[in-house]
Amino acid sequence: MSSFTAQLRQMDADEIGMVVALATDARNRLEEAGFILSDPIGAHTLKPETPAALHGMISSLQAEGRLQEAAAIMVWLHTARVGARLELRPLARDMWRQLERGFPHTQEASGPLMRTLFRSIRLDGYDQFPKGLSPDPL
Template sequence: MPALDAAEILTVGFATVGAGLVIGLFLLFFGPAVSGLFGRKPQPTTVADELAAEILNRDWDRERAIRMSPPGLTHDDVQINANADAAPLRERLDRAFRRFNQRFETLSEEYEAERETDRAVRKIAACAAPMESYVAMLAGLDGEKVAPLLAIAVHVRNGMKDHGVDLSDPAAAEIRLPGLTLTMAEKVEMCRQAGDTVRINGPLIWLFSLVAVQDPARRRTGRRLWAELHRGAPHVEACRDALELLVEDWARLEGADQFPRGLTPEPI
């Protein structure tokens, strides 16, 4: 094969460069249209990506429709058609966001309910914590000293019975009135914050009783509590005047010798 001289080499070089320029200019001006016709659209990989991809694909389709629109079809016509096509998508997005908001509100309510339950459990546990020490304190008192504490508890029981809450059966009372234990704990906390060391004994004794019938581990302590309180029953009437001055009302002391159901000194 004969060797190329310098002129031929230059001719081939210029031809190659020219061809490259022509291809580059073609891709520069006509590349987007070719890509719109033959390019692959991004495929969604997740549920969230699906909605985003649909929006992008509709933009892609709108641009291609504008570029390839036949004579006589204006840009505004294409835009109107694109907006009409997007209406179902907006409706789907609206429904999705409404479902998301409803689910978020439900989860928020459940979270708040769990927080309230957790606070209630911690409050009850804190108020009922001194149960053992309270029983030990009663065990060191004579019956006459125990009587005022029993009188307050009996007065509270009889007063609540007038309002439909029968504390003579603590377990049934909690079932009929969910949250009764928490109510007693709140009463104890209020008396404690007010520094009322006398009135606090009424709700405190019934808080201990409600906790004892609901917690098998504390049932024995609850029985001991009422065994110690029962020693004051013969002296309760002697506390009537003092109790009426305290509550500023008629003392309700009937049934002072009765044990709450499930809290007798020994199982029946």
């Protein structure tokens, strides 16, 4: 997670917008398929196999050369790991702080992604943090 976050830190906000668009689309599609990604701590009790399943998806996408889509799932793998290891919460909050920089660019990024992937990009909730992972909790 630290390495992934370090890579995000090196990216411009508009580049992160593309990651957020793909990650949001992935979350919407995965949650429709029964995954619980928006509440990683609560989800661990119900579906402890989620990180392993996401890891398998990432490996498959990487093997197919679909690196952007793999990075999108990686956001959710790192998020889901917090449910099993609460000590990762500060690192996940930092990752989401970096992803937040892309929020203003997410809708704009969806157009080129739709043309590249030949499908719609589902952006519902792109500017919402997973439960318990707000970068600056109050």
